[in-house]
Amino acid sequence: SQTIHQWPATLVQPVGSPLSLECTVEGTSNPNLYWYRQAAGRGLQLLFYSVGIGQISSEVPQNLSASRPQDRQFILSSKKLLLSDSGFYLCAWILASGDNEQFFGPGTRLTVL
Amino acid sequence: AQSVSQHNHHVILSEAASLELGCNYSYGGTVNLFWYVQYPGQHLQLLLKYFSGDPLVKGIKGFEAEFIKSKFSFNLRKPSVQWSDTAEYFCAVGNSGTYKYIFGTGTRLKVLA
Numbered sequence: 001s002q003t004i005h006q007w008p009a010t011l012v013q014p015v016g017s018p019l020s021l022e023c024t025v026e027g028t029s030n031p032n033l034y035w036y037r038q039a040a041g042r043g044l045q046l047l048f049y050s051v052g053i054g055q056i057s058s059e060v061p062q063n064l065s066a067s068r069p070q071d072r073q074f075i076l077s078s079k080k081l082l083l084s085d086s087g088f089y090l091c092a093w094i095l096a097s098g099d100n101e102q103f104f105g106p107g108t109r110l111t112v113l
Numbered sequence: 114a115q116s117v118s119q120h121n122h123h124v125i126l127s128e129a130a131s132l133e134l135g136c137n138y139s140y141g142g143t144v145n146l147f148w149y150v151q152y153p154g155q156h157l158q159l160l161l162k163y164f165s166g167d168p169l170v171k172g173i174k175g176f177e178a179e180f181i182k183s184k185f186s187f188n189l190r191k192p193s194v195q196w197s198d199t200a201e202y203f204c205a206v207g208n209s210g211t212y213k214y215i216f217g218t219g220t221r222l223k224v225l226a
Binding site for chain 1: 119122145147149158159164203205212213214215216217219
């Protein structure tokens with residue numbers, strides 16, 4: 001069966017520090033991968049999605065970037081965190097040849113101080 | 114612009130009451146429609162989905178939703194809610210051509226025992 005992992009689960013970082021959040025998927029090949037930020041009252045905001053290795057689509061101009069170095073690995077990064085980057089970050093995947101149901105990871109709670 | 118609107122941000126019901134959560138969307142092309150649910154402390158998970166065919170779709174736990182194309186709506190319903198339905202509900206719209214998904218801001222449902 002397929003599983004999706006995210007780490008770390010929680011992270012507290014100072015303003016101006018770098019960020020790297022990792023998401024990996026097991027049990028499937030060539031998934032589409034997604035990064036969302038979930039904020040109270042604002043729902044899920046799509047940040048990035050990827051349909052293949054090295055292919056990244058950015059949805060919202062911001063202080064973050066994403067990379068997909070391997071088929072089942074999706075990384076969210078920042079060179080210098082801002083206070084406004086605090087939030088709950090969710091990774092998700094779908095099987096492009098499947099029925100387009102998105103499967104979500106457990107999320108990472110990021111607090112920038 | 115692509116968007117999803119959930120008009121009810123917070124809903125409080127007593128057990129056995131009927132539920133209807135509104136979802137309206139603005140999205141070009143052929144749409145795929147979803148409702149996801151996030152129970153306290155758990156991952157987001159799929160409740161039901163519509164791709165084509167019968168506009169009335171049934172999901173898990175007695176939920177159903179109706180796609181009304183002329184109204185760009187996909188409202189979620191349940192005839193009789195239970196305390197265990199307390200959760201946050203998200204409507205989402207996607208397109209199998211672009212693999213891009215837009216989520217609504219969510220509705221927090223609290224069911225009183």
